[in-house]
Every structure is written in structure tokens, then in C-alpha cells.
Amino acid sequence: MAQIFAYIVHKGGVIDDTAAELAVAAKKIDASSAVTAIVTGSGADLDTVCQEAAKLYPEVWKFDNQALAYPNAEVIRKLLVDVLPKDAVFLVPHDTFGMDLGPGLSIKLDVPYVPDVIEIEAADGSTFKMVRQEFSGMAHTHVACDLGSGGVITPRPGVFQPEEGAAEAGGKVTDKSGEAGDLSARRRFLEVVEAEVGDVDITKADVLVSIGRGIEDEENIELAEELAEAMGAVVSCSRPIVDAKWMEKSRQVGTSGQTVKPKVYMAMGISGSFQHLGGIKGSPFMVAVNKNPKAPIFQVADVGIVEDILEFMPEMTEKIEELQ
Amino acid sequence: MEILVCVKRVPDTAENEIEVKSDGTDIERDDLVYSVNEWDNYAVEEAIQIRDNVGGSVTVVTVGDDESEEVLRREMAMGADNGVLLSDSAFEGSDGRGVAAILKAQADAGNYDLILCGAQADDGAGQVGGMLAAMLDWPYASLVNHIEIVDDKKIKVGREIEGGNQELNEIELPCVLSIQTGINEPRYVGIRGIRKVASVEIPVKGASDLGLDPATVGEAGAKVKRLDYFVPELGEGAEILEGSMEEKIEKLIELLKAKGGLK
Ligand SMILES: Cc1cc2nc3c(=O)[nH]c(=O)nc-3n(C[C@H](O)[C@H](O)[C@H](O)COP(=O)(O)OP(=O)(O)OC[C@H]3O[C@@H](n4cnc5c(N)ncnc54)[C@H](O)[C@@H]3O)c2cc1C
Ligand SMILES: Nc1ncnc2c1ncn2[C@@H]1O[C@H](COP(=O)(O)O)[C@@H](O)[C@H]1O
Numbered sequence: 306m307a308q309i310f311a312y313i314v315h316k317g318g319v320i321d322d323t324a325a326e327l328a329v330a331a332k333k334i335d336a337s338s339a340v341t342a343i344v345t346g347s348g349a350d351l352d353t354v355c356q357e358a359a360k361l362y363p364e365v366w367k368f369d370n371q372a373l374a375y376p377n378a379e380v381i382r383k384l385l386v387d388v389l390p391k392d393a394v395f396l397v398p399h400d401t402f403g404m405d406l407g408p409g410l411s412i413k414l415d416v417p418y419v420p421d422v423i424e425i426e427a428a429d430g431s432t433f434k435m436v437r438q439e440f441s442g443m444a445h446t447h448v449a450c451d452l453g454s455g456g457v458i459t460p461r462p463g464v465f466q467p468e469e470g471a472a473e474a475g476g477k478v479t480d481k482s483g484e485a486g487d488l489s490a491r492r493r494f495l496e497v498v499e500a501e502v503g504d505v506d507i508t509k510a511d512v513l514v515s516i517g518r519g520i521e522d523e524e525n526i527e528l529a530e531e532l533a534e535a536m537g538a539v540v541s542c543s544r545p546i547v548d549a550k551w552m553e554k555s556r557q558v559g560t561s562g563q564t565v566k567p568k569v570y571m572a573m574g575i576s577g578s579f580q581h582l583g584g585i586k587g588s589p590f591m592v593a594v595n596k597n598p599k600a601p602i603f604q605v606a607d608v609g610i611v612e613d614i615l616e617f618m619p620e621m622t623e624k625i626e627e628l629q
Numbered sequence: 630m631e632i633l634v635c636v637k638r639v640p641d642t643a644e645n646e647i648e649v650k651s652d653g654t655d656i657e658r659d660d661l662v663y664s665v666n667e668w669d670n671y672a673v674e675e676a677i678q679i680r681d682n683v684g685g686s687v688t689v690v691t692v693g694d695d696e697s698e699e700v701l702r703r704e705m706a707m708g709a710d711n712g713v714l715l716s717d718s719a720f721e722g723s724d725g726r727g728v729a730a731i732l733k734a735q736a737d738a739g740n741y742d743l744i745l746c747g748a749q750a751d752d753g754a755g756q757v758g759g760m761l762a763a764m765l766d767w768p769y770a771s772l773v774n775h776i777e778i779v780d781d782k783k784i785k786v787g788r789e790i791e792g793g794n795q796e797l798n799e800i801e802l803p804c805v806l807s808i809q810t811g812i813n814e815p816r817y818v819g820i821r822g823i824r825k826v827a828s829v830e831i832p833v834k835g836a837s838d839l840g841l842d843p844a845t846v847g848e849a850g851a852k853v854k855r856l857d858y859f860v861p862e863l864g865e866g867a868e869i870l871e872g873s874m875e876e877k878i879e880k881l882i883e884l885l886k887a888k889g890g891l892k
Binding site for chain 2: 377378379400401402404405406407408409410411412413416417418419420421434436437438439440441443444445446447448449450451490491492493494495496497498499500511512518536537538544545547548549550554555557560561562563564568569571576590591592593597598599603604605606607608609610611612616617620621624625628
């Protein structure tokens with residue numbers, strides 16, 4: 306079986322949760338393989354990251370270079386094409402970095418690319434069956450892929466959960482910085498612009514009434530505001546509401562928005578995409594109201610109600626007000 | 630600036646309940662409502678705005694069947710100058726890499742400065758743009774939510790990264806970008822706009838027109854093969870409240886009180 310590599314995402318000297326998740330995914334491809342972690346970056350933080358990675362992986366390759374200070378996928382792709390063996394199986398999380406790196410890397414390595422994978426099963430020899438979702442999570446599919454001559458796979462963040470209390474790998478860190486070739490690229494990183502702070506901090510709310518595309522019209526947002534007021538809750542939303550400029554970006558829950566930790570989360574007309582759910586932490590009591598009984602959100606919610614939110618919300622507001 | 634925008638016709642997930650056929654070979658396609666992939670609409674709007682600012686032209690292209698022509702017409706009604714349909718039975722069953730290879734042949738045949746794709750389409754892969762860029766050996770940036778034309782050699786792009794933050798890059802032309810929703814507000818297309826382009830000729834190109842070896846695309850060239858569609862065995866799932874609307878609300882209020890969701 307080909308050698309497996311995992312790319313370690315890190316920021317400010319802290320490794321991302323996906324570092325441990327990729328180790329779990331790699332084991333599903335080859336339980337006996339000594340998986341190699343790849344850590345790229347620059348500066349003092351990098352050694353801390355390598356030490357953390359060595360707790361999860363038996364081998365850690367460190368690449369320290371000023372050109373790698375910010376993870377620019379175009380630069381890192383060049384590095385990987387130089388240093389990876391011909392038949393490497395390469396894992397990187399399906400996040401904004403992996404989505405930037407993975408497709409092009411698979412072309413340059415001339416290997417198959419399997420994006421956003423949520424399960425991996427051995428099938429026949431070097432052929433694997435992997436599970437993906439299509440149509441915003443409304444259908445699942447098995448895809449087959451031969452990894453015998455390598456591959457690039459992007460496991461979905463949050464899916465391959467490590468077992469608690471697993472033994473430390475006690476890995477060895479090897480400085481491979483000298484093996485990096487030309488790291489110039491036709492895309493240059495300039496700076497990161499931090500998200501704007503909004504008028505309301507949804508991350509501090511205990512109860513969120515969160516609206517999605519099911520709200521249908523900007524004028525209907527009032528219905529959610531009235532319900533939230535009656536409940537003593539705050540209104541948050543899914544991405545399409547922000548794209549339509551109906552609410553501020555600071556109200557958006559999800560991987561490209563805010564991470565919230567409420568006690569109660571009311572998903573109103575939200576389908577339940579993984580990017581939306583990725584922003585909800587701390588296992589709140591989740592209520593989903595959706596007119597489609599097959600909406601994926603019902604798989605993760607605690608309580609589901611099949612109704613039109615435009616009728617449901619005003620009735621619920623009225624009922625609560627009656628009780629007060 | 631000569632801009633090529635790749636668009637795909639997809640089942641509209643906001644309009645349809647997607648059901649898996651009982652034999653698992655496909656989803657139920659009868660009565661599905663199709664539309665342009667949401668992300669591609671933003672890409673076409675962005676291309677039109679760039680053209681209107683700096684001049685040039687916008688060509689929309691799709692790899693698909695005869696019915697895919699309708700999405701080209703829709704995007705031309707928005708304001709794209711040309712449409713091209715890449716269609717051939719040899720293209721059927723292409724994986725992302727195959728679609729990218731077909732689009733590359735179209736890119737090679739033109740003289741484009743900029744190619745825009747959507748960040749992802751109905752299969753949620755988000756792969757075609759990055760693959761196309763690597764095949765062309767052009768620089769690439771994904772999840773672009775801001776574009777600023779600096780001059781005819783380079784542009785500045787914002788990429789959306791985790792937590793709503795934005796990463797700014799300078800990127801040389803020609804390049805490929807995949808566009809994230811929210812970058813602009815796609816214009817509305819009325820029935821009149823559609824009528825205006827109803828009789829415009831849309832060229833159709835097949836494998837031989839594009840100089841493509843059929844063995845490298847379609848089912849034959851695919852490295853990743855979809856085996857089936859299935860409905861997963863679910864865990865518990867939500868407790869679905871039954872009854873009249875009033876009864877459901879009463880039950881919910883009781884539950885919320887117990888969970889601290891009502892003061
Ligand atoms: C890189 C990336 C990052 C992303 N980040 C985020 C993020 O941070 N946050 C986020 O939310 N999304 C994010 N997305 C988008 C995500 O993939 C989905 O497109 C989005 O979450 C869908 O939002 P939705 O559920 O509101 O809309 P839809 O998926 O369209 O769902 C609408 C739901 O409302 C139901 N409905 C319609 N009308 C009614 C009604 N009257 N009453 C009741 N129910 C009704 C429908 O049945 C449907 O289930 C991201 C995507 C990408 C590619
Ligand atoms: N059949 C196709 N024809 C034209 N463009 C496509 C096609 N499939 C995918 N694309 C482009 O690639 C983007 C990402 O799609 P995907 O990689 O399939 O998630 C889409 O938003 C389109 O811009």
C-alpha cells in the first residue's frame with residue numbers, strides 16, 4: 306500500500322482539530338501504515354506545532370521557510386509536488402485551505418481526487434469505497450477509487466472523530482526544509498482582513514431563533530424577530546440570508562460565519578448543510594421547523610416539526626404571549 | 630478582458646425533494662426543477678460587471694446535454710455575450726477531472742484572460758475550477774468573494790476563509806477563480822430578457838471539434854466512479870411532533886421550558 310501523508314492545519318501555534326481527524330481517516334485506508342504528518346510554516350511557533358503533531362503521528366516532516374509563513378495553497382502545492390513520493394496518498398481537510406489545494410494537487414500528481422469524504426471502507430485490494438453527499442446532503446453516494454498509485458482525499462472536518470484517551474504516537478520530527486525547491490508562485494498572499502463585528506453578538510446568546518432560505522422574503526424576518534422577542538432569544542441566520550443582504554454577516558452561523566454555543570437552537574427553514582451545522586457547538590437542544598419532511602436537518606435535530614415557518618412562527622409567538 | 634464563465638445545470642435543491650430511486654442507480658429525475666447552479670450565477674454577474682467596467686466580453690460555457698442549453702440562454706439574458714455548449718456522448722459519465730479536461734480544450738481554443746467557476750455545484754465537490762487551473766498551468770484562487778482589477782497583468786482577490794475572515798491575494802493573469810456566493814447581487818432575469826436571446830445561435834462542440842481523445846474523458850477516463858445513491862441508516866433522528874399546529878406548538882413550549890429555552 307502507498308505511503309499516507311496528512312497535512313496539518315495550524316494557526317498561531319495551535320494545531321487544528323482536523324489534525325487528529327486525519328489520523329483516524331488514514332487508519333481506515335491502512336491500519337498498519339506509519340502515517341507521515343506534513344507541517345509547513347515559519348518561525349518559533351512551528352516547533353510547538355510539530356511537537357503536537359508528533360503526539361498523533363509516528364513521523365512528522367517539518368518545512369520551515371519564510372515563503373510558507375502563510376499557508377498559500379499555490380506555494381504549498383509546489384512544495385508537495387517536489388517532496389511527496391510518486392504514489393503518495395495525501396489527506397488534507399475539506400476546509401477553505403483543502404478546497405484551495407486539493408483539486409490542483411491531484412492534477413499535478415496525476416492521481417484521483419476524492420473531495421468531502423465522510424466515510425472510507427476498504428473494497429478490493431487498493432480500491433476503496435468512500436461515502437460522499439450530494440444535493441446539499443439530500444442524497445448519499447458511494448464512490449469507488451483505486452488508491453494504488455496514490456490519491457488526494459479531503460475528509461470532511463468534524464466527521465472522523467478520534468477516540469478519547471488514545472495513546473500518544475511519540476513521533477519523530479524530521480526537518481526537511483532543505484528539500485524545498487522553488488517556492489515562488491503567481492499568487493501572492495497580502496493580508497487577512499478580520500470579520501466585522503456586528504451590533505449583536507450571537508455567540509453569547511443562550512437561545513437562538515435561526516432563519517434560513519425558508520424565510521422566503523426579507524419582510525418575513527419580522528416574524529422571526531417577534532418570535533425571538535417573545536422567547537427572549539436572539540435572531541441568527543444561515544448564509545443565503547446574508548448573501549441576500551437581509552442580515553449582517555455577524556448574524557451568520559457556520560464555518561464561514563460565527564461559531565455559536567447556545568442552550569437552545571431553533572432552526573427555522575434551514576436545510577442543515579454541514580457548513581451551517583459546523584458553526585453550532587456544545588450540542589444545544591435543537592428544534593427544526595421545515596416544510597420538507599426529508600430535510601437533512603431532521604437527522605441532527607432533537608425535535609422536528611413539519612410546518613411552514615411563515616405560519617408556524619406567528620402562531621407560536623401568539624401562544625407564548627398568551628401564556629405570559 | 631476576455632472572460633470565460635463555466636456554468637452547470639443542476640436540480641434546484643430549494644425547489645425539489647430529492648429522492649433516491651429504489652434501485653439506487655440515480656435520483657428520481659422526473660418532475661425535477663432544474664436551474665443554474667447557485668454559485669455560477671454569482672460568477673456570471675461578476676464577469677458582466679468586470680466587462681462593463683474594463684471592456685471585453687463574457688462567454689458562458691457548459692458541459693452537458695441538449696437541455697443544458699437553457700442555462701446558457703438564461704445567463705446570456707443576464708448579459709453574457711456568447712454561449713458555447715460542449716456536448717458529446719463521449720462526455721457522459723465524466724468525473725470532475727473529465728469535465729475540467731473538456732473545459733480546458735475550450736479554454737485552449739480561446740484567448741481568455743480570466744476564467745470563473747462556481748465554488749461548488751450539485752455534487753458538492755468544488756473541484757473543477759482548481760483542476761482546470763492546474764491543467765492550464767494558470768494560478769488559481771478558490772472561494773473568491775472580492776475582485777479588483779489592478780491592470781491587464783494582475784488582479785487583487787479576496788478569498789473567504791473560516792470565521793468570516795477574508796484573505797487578500799494578488800494574482801497574475803491569466804488565472805482561474807472559483808466564486809463564492811455573496812460576492813455581488815446577481816441581477817434579475819425577466820421573461821423579456823429570455824425572449825431576447827431565444828433565437829440566438831449557440832454553437833455545440835463535441836470531442837472531435839475540441840481535439841479531445843474520447844478515452845481521456847467520460848466514463849472511460851474517470852478515476853473516481855459513482856457506484857450508487859443510497860439513503861443512509863439513520864440514528865435516532867429528531868423526535869417528530871405530530872398533531873395540529875396548535876398541539877405541536879403546545880408540546881414544543883413544554884419541551885422548551887424544560888430546556889431553558891423559555892423564560
Ligand atoms: C465554503 C462554504 C462555506 C459555507 N459557509 C456557510 C456558513 O457559514 N453558514 C451557512 O449557513 N452556510 C454556509 N455555506 C452554504 C451552505 O452550503 C448552504 O448552501 C446553506 O447553509 C443553505 O442555507 P439554508 O439551509 O438556509 O438554505 P436551503 O438549503 O435552501 O434550505 C432551505 C430550507 O428551508 C425549507 N423551507 C423552504 N420554505 C419553507 C417554509 N416556508 N417553511 C419551512 N421550511 C421551508 C426547505 O425545505 C429547505 O430545507 C457555505 C458553503 C460553502 C461552499
Ligand atoms: N458540467 C459542467 N459544465 C460547466 N462547468 C462546470 C460543470 N461542472 C462543474 N462546472 C464548474 O465547476 C464549478 C464547481 O463544480 P464542482 O467541481 O462539480 O463542484 C461549477 O460551479 C462550475 O463553474
